[in-house]
Amino acid sequence: xxxxxxxxxxxxxxxxxxxxxxxxxxxxxxxxxxxxxxxxxxxxxxxxxxxxxxxxxxxxxxxxxxxxxxxxxxxxxxxxxxxxxxxxxxxxxxxxxxxxxxxxxxxxxxxxxxxxxxxxxxxxxxxxxxxxxxxxxxx
Amino acid sequence: xxxxxxxxxxxxxxxxxxxxxxxxxxxxxxxxxxxxxxxxxxxxxxxxxxxxxxxxxxxxxxxxxxxxxxxxxxxxxxxxxxxxxxxxxxxxxxxxxxxxxxxxxxxxxxxxxxxxxxxxxxxxxxxxxxxxxxxxxxx
DNA sequence: TTAGATGCAAAACTTTTGCAGTCAC
DNA sequence: GTGACTGCAAAAGTTTTGCATCTAA
Numbered sequence: 001x002x003x004x005x006x007x008x009x010x011x012x013x014x015x016x017x018x019x020x021x022x023x024x025x026x027x028x029x030x031x032x033x034x035x036x037x038x039x040x041x042x043x044x045x046x047x048x049x050x051x052x053x054x055x056x057x058x059x060x061x062x063x064x065x066x067x068x069x070x071x072x073x074x075x076x077x078x079x080x081x082x083x084x085x086x087x088x089x090x091x092x093x094x095x096x097x098x099x100x101x102x103x104x105x106x107x108x109x110x111x112x113x114x115x116x117x118x119x120x121x122x123x124x125x126x127x128x129x130x131x132x133x134x135x136x137x138x139x
Numbered sequence: 140x141x142x143x144x145x146x147x148x149x150x151x152x153x154x155x156x157x158x159x160x161x162x163x164x165x166x167x168x169x170x171x172x173x174x175x176x177x178x179x180x181x182x183x184x185x186x187x188x189x190x191x192x193x194x195x196x197x198x199x200x201x202x203x204x205x206x207x208x209x210x211x212x213x214x215x216x217x218x219x220x221x222x223x224x225x226x227x228x229x230x231x232x233x234x235x236x237x238x239x240x241x242x243x244x245x246x247x248x249x250x251x252x253x254x255x256x257x258x259x260x261x262x263x264x265x266x267x268x269x270x271x272x273x274x275x276x277x278x
Numbered sequence: 279t280t281a282g283a284t285g286c287a288a289a290a291c292t293t294t295t296g297c298a299g300t301c302a303c
Numbered sequence: 304g305t306g307a308c309t310g311c312a313a314a315a316g317t318t319t320t321g322c323a324t325c326t327a328a
């Protein structure tokens with residue numbers, strides 16, 4: 001990880017432990033929208049003593065700092081997304097893969113039903129089968 | 140529940156046990172997008188012996204028959220929606236309430252990234268604070 | 279009569295919590 | 304040195320599973 005990034009992370013008030021750096025590095029090079037377990041498994045070889053508590057704690061901090069988003073594609077576990085530019089998602093019902101989708105051209109207006117709400121964002125999630133699962137005839 | 144509905148449910152091949160009828164009735168008059176526990180708690184008084192297994196089993200069947208949808212607004216538990224006309228959702232980050240939103244006027248085109256996928260549907264979820272939580276200054 | 283549903287309990291899976299020890303700053 | 308982080312283990316919350324019993328059709 002380069003100096004600039006390290007400075008940036010420190011400027012956010014993050015205490016940069018080896019575990020956190022490893023998580024940040026893993027997320028940087030990753031568009032797979034990993035679950036907590038994915039992160040844990042990926043880092044286990046380098047940090048055999050690392051615990052789930054550390055993963056969850058770190059992810060909570062990163063979400064608070066705005067570096068990571070939780071996405072609600074699966075209804076029974078969290079998936080994390082470190083690509084924070086506005087975009088949307090596709091979720092494969094068969095293999096649970098998530099694919100990034102660029103922003104939608106036509107702007108979506110605030111619906112009438114929500115005029116008294118305080119809106120912070122919206123997500124669009126497409127569902128179906130990814131190319132691989134489609135080809136394999138999954139459903 | 141009227142005759143017509145009963146016939147309709149039977150025509151789907153549903154075995155209509157008292158518990159199932161109660162769940163169907165509960166869902167019919169309900170736009171709160173209940174969790175499994177909400178359903179369980181609502182029916183417990185009438186069916187003190189009912190179990191979670193029955194709730195989950197029934198919901199699985201109803202989802203398969205297309206009478207109910209699972210919605211992914213929370214990432215740690217399922218929420219069910221028995222209103223099957225096309226629509227979208229708002230999720231209050233504070234009180235977890237879900238509000239129905241009508242379909243969006245401008246059609247959303249299939250994104251280029253997904254041209255090789257088999258798409259079955261898309262969901263739009265708005266996030267923020269509902270009017271009550273906004274007024275109370277929640278966050 | 280019987281395929282399929284129920285109820286119960288145990289297990290599985292994911293996330294959260296408390297706390298003692300440790301470490302980045 | 305100190306506040307924040309880590310690791311561990313236990314607990315909490317949700318969903319799934321196996322199986323004996325029961326029941327709607």
